[in-house]
Structure formats: structure tokens, C-alpha cells
Amino acid sequence: MDIYLVGGAVRDTLLNYPVVERDWVVVGAQPDELLRQGYLQVGKDFPVFLHPQTKDEYALARTERKQGHGYTGFAVDCDPSITLEEDLLRRDLTINAMAMHTDGNIIDPYGGQDDLKHRVLRHVSDAYAEDPLRVLRTARFAARYAHLQFTVAPETINLMADIVKQGELAHLPAERVWVELEKALGERNPEVFIKVLRDCGALEKLLPEVEALFGVPQSAEHHPEVDTGLHILMAIQQAVALSADTDVRFAVLLHDLGKGTTPQTEWPRHIAHEERGGKLVEQVCNRLRAPRRHTELARTTCQYHTLCHRALELRGKTVLTLLNATDALRRPDRFEAFLLACEADARGRLGLEDRDYPQANYLRQALAAAQDVSAKQFKESGLTGKPMGDAIAAERIRVLEQLRPS
Structure with a gap:
């Protein structure tokens, strides 16, 4: 049997790009041969094996025939007579349809190296459409x-x-x-x-709420780029610069969904888009079955990002309301993610990408000041229950008022 490194590892090696994982294809072998050598079979739909030492995945060369809808409706053939070229033909892109022999020789029957050179993502064959x-x-x-x-x-x-x-x-x-x-x-x-x-028209099918933002105008005074969809793309770029966390980037993607439902007669204003957007965020997250962490941050960012932008003009009582609404006192890490998402929103505007966002640091200071007010100092006065809670809130409002910019 012959063993070849395939797919992404070959592609990224040729690009001098970091190789994250290595997949291998085995040509001319039966499952029993690999099992006798200590490989562990893990594949259900077709034989995939884990190497006994490296734990890399080794798959028998295979062909596939479409039998139903979706990405799982295939009949798989792993006969030992199947060639490497037949196995590579079923792959998605030419740059993923190359193999490397253990001697370092590159097998490239479908022009992957040429497409790497010309920086093109191209399908291998019409079989691409089956998945x-x-x-x-x-x-x-x-x-x-x-x-x-x-x-x-x-x-x-x-x-x-x-x-x-x-x-x-x-x-x-x-x-x-x-x-x-x-x-x-x-x-x-x-x-x-x-x-x-x-x-390709897929966004309208997968995320129609995001597709609806393109072509929706905003006030040029606050959004020189005008188009809401373009703003979302720019804000995501800023989110990448601020955070590697996908929950922050997801929140930025969804933060303005409410603007897609603003009546055209009200354009370019979008009054109460935060409230309308909150319902759409829930709709998207439920449909995608997004994790709770992503859902909660997206919901919070959608509902409170405009209040965050106005932080420097808020009274102490309203700042405390914002801290409580975002659960900042109990979950400061998520509040930090919220601030990053809001900063990405503020900077995701044409010509304003490098503008400072002092609201974030101000709210970080506000959170620290509110956290310094604890129950301990009120217990000594004999307060308990609601009276103590009211006293803590009043003291927090007092210190937040003192913190306000002059």
C-alpha cells in the first residue's frame, strides 16, 4: 500500500503557512491491514483510522456517489483498486486536491499548484455541487x-x-x-x-437578517459610509484588530440587525433599532443553535451598544443601570467583551477607524468604582435585605456621579 499526505497540510506547506493538522490517504489497502498494524478505526461512513503513535487520521482512498440531499447523502466506495487521482477528484478545491508522497514528491493532477501561484480558489470538478x-x-x-x-x-x-x-x-x-x-x-x-x-446568494438563505442590512442607509453625519451592510463589514474588520474571540466578532456581526426592519419612511434614522434587533438576534441564535456565550454577548451588544456610545454623557444612575443590565458586576469578563464589540462598532465607520473610544476606559473605571462599594461596610450598620441593597445602590450612584467627566 502507498501512503500520501493530502489536503490542507500539502496546501499550507506549499504556501509556507502554518500546518495545523495532517491528514493521510492510504491507497491499495484493506481495513484489516491497518488494524493489524495497530491503527484504530474511527470512521462510521467510511474507514478512517488513527495512527497508533501520532494519532493523525489515515483514510482509505475512496470515491463517492451522491444519493440524497445535504452533505451526508453519499454512497462511499473504498475498494483497494481506487487510485489516488480518483480520491483527489472528489475533493472541493484544486488547492486541496494535491498529495505528497513520503519521498516529498507532489502529486497534482488538477492544477492545484498553478492555482496557488495565481491565488485562485477553484473547484476540482462538477462533483463539487454534490455537497x-x-x-x-x-x-x-x-x-x-x-x-x-x-x-x-x-x-x-x-x-x-x-x-x-x-x-x-x-x-x-x-x-x-x-x-x-x-x-x-x-x-x-x-x-x-x-x-x-x-x-453567490447564500447569505440571504443562511443569514437573511444580515443580508437585509445591505442597501439600508444611515445618517452620513454619524456614518460616512452610509450603507449599514458596509458598516457591518467594516466593524468586523475592527473587531478582528481588537479581539481574537469569536463571540466578540459574532456580536459585532449582529449588533445592528434592527436597522434592517426600519420602515423606509424613517430612513436614515433608526429609532428603537436596538429593541427590534434584540428579537432578531434571538431568532438567528436559535436557528443556528449558537452557544450560550455567543448568544448572550450578541443580545447584550445589540440592546446596549448605543447606550455605551453615550457613556460620557450619562448620569451616575444610568451608568449603574447599564452595569446592572449587562451583568458587569458579576461577569466583568463578558462586560469587557461587550466594550470591545462596542468599540469595534464605533470604529467601523469610514474615516473613523483610528478614532479614540474613551467610553470604554471610562466604563472600565466605572465598573471598578462600583465594585469597590461592597456589602461589608453596610453590614456594620445593621442593614440587611432590601434596605442594604438600596444603600449599596445609592452609594454606587454617588461614586459614579463623582467619576463623571466634567
Whole structure:
């Protein structure tokens, strides 16, 4: 049997890009041969094995035949007669359809090296259309390698659009959509993921609430870029500069959803968009089955980001209301994530990308001042229950009033 390094490890090696994991394909072998050598079989739909020492994944060379909808409806053939070229043909992009022999020789039957050279993401064959998950994966690769000037080939965008038109995205489990979305949010340019999904019509199917923001105007006085969708893309870019956490970037993606439901007669103003947006955030998170951490931060950011922007003009009582509403006293780490999301929103505006955001530091100081007021000092006065709670709140308001900018 012959063993080859395949897929992402070969691609990233040729790009001089960090190799995160190594996958291998085994040609000309039966499952029993690997089991006798100590490999552990883990695959259910087709034979995949873990190496006894490295724990890398080794899969038997295979072909696939579409039998149903979605990304799991395949009949798999792992006969030992299947060639490496046949195995590579079923892969998504040419840059992922290369193999490297143990002697270092590159096997590249579908032009992956040429597409690496020209920075193109191109599908290997029409079999690409059999797996709708590849629409999201291709958009994610575009986000990962955008800083290297990679773009999606026009013919691949067209094929992705055909998959969307055929309704195949509807058969993707919510969990798989979420996995791809979160991975994309963790890339260097997650805004490119959104752009590519828009280009092929997939954003309207997967995140119609975000798609609805494009073409919606905002006041040019506060948003020189005007278009709300463009603002979202710019804000995500700023979120990347501020935080590597996907919950912060997800919150930025959803923070202005309410503006997509503003009646056109009210444009470019968006009164009460925070309240309307909160319901849409819940809708998106429920549909994607987003983790609680992401959901809570997205909800908080949507509802309170404009109040955060006004922090320097708020009275002490309102600042305390904001701290309580965001659960800052009990969960300061999440409050810090909230501040970062709000800062990304403020900086995600044309020509204002480098503007200072003093509101964040002011609210950090406000939180520290409020935390310094504890129950201990009131217990000595014999206060308990609600009277003590009221006394603590009053003292916090007093110190927050003293902290206000003059």
C-alpha cells in the first residue's frame, strides 16, 4: 500500500503557512491491514483510522456517489483498486486536491499548484455541487487567505450560486452551519466570508437578517459610509484588530440587525433599532443553535451598544443601570467583551477607524468604582435585605456621579 499526505497540510506547506493538522490517504489497502498494524478505526461512513503513535487520521482512498440531499447523502466506495487521482477528484478545491508522497514528491493532477501561484480558489470538478457545505467552506477559505490576495474563481462562484438556487443549503444541519460560521469568524478576514456568501446568494438563505442590512442607509453625519451592510463589514474588520474571540466578532456581526426592519419612511434614522434587533438576534441564535456565550454577548451588544456610545454623557444612575443590565458586576469578563464589540462598532465607520473610544476606559473605571462599594461596610450598620441593597445602590450612584467627566 502507498501512503500520501493530502489536503490542507500539502496546501499550507506549499504556501509556507502554518500546518495545523495532517491528514493521510492510504491507497491499495484493506481495513484489516491497518488494524493489524495497530491503527484504530474511527470512521462510521467510511474507514478512517488513527495512527497508533501520532494519532493523525489515515483514510482509505475512496470515491463517492451522491444519493440524497445535504452533505451526508453519499454512497462511499473504498475498494483497494481506487487510485489516488480518483480520491483527489472528489475533493472541493484544486488547492486541496494535491498529495505528497513520503519521498516529498507532489502529486497534482488538477492544477492545484498553478492555482496557488495565481491565488485562485477553484473547484476540482462538477462533483463539487454534490455537497452544499462546500459553499460555506469555500467562503471560509476566502476569508482565511484574503490577506494573500486569494479570490474565488468566477466559475466557482457561479457553481455555488447554482447550489443555492437548487435549495441545497436548506438541507444543512444548523450545527454544521454554525461550525463553519464560527471558524470563519476566527479567520483573519471574516468580513470576506460574508462578502463571498453575498456574491453567490447564500447569505440571504443562511443569514437573511444580515443580508437585509445591505442597501439600508444611515445618517452620513454619524456614518460616512452610509450603507449599514458596509458598516457591518467594516466593524468586523475592527473587531478582528481588537479581539481574537469569536463571540466578540459574532456580536459585532449582529449588533445592528434592527436597522434592517426600519420602515423606509424613517430612513436614515433608526429609532428603537436596538429593541427590534434584540428579537432578531434571538431568532438567528436559535436557528443556528449558537452557544450560550455567543448568544448572550450578541443580545447584550445589540440592546446596549448605543447606550455605551453615550457613556460620557450619562448620569451616575444610568451608568449603574447599564452595569446592572449587562451583568458587569458579576461577569466583568463578558462586560469587557461587550466594550470591545462596542468599540469595534464605533470604529467601523469610514474615516473613523483610528478614532479614540474613551467610553470604554471610562466604563472600565466605572465598573471598578462600583465594585469597590461592597456589602461589608453596610453590614456594620445593621442593614440587611432590601434596605442594604438600596444603600449599596445609592452609594454606587454617588461614586459614579463623582467619576463623571466634567
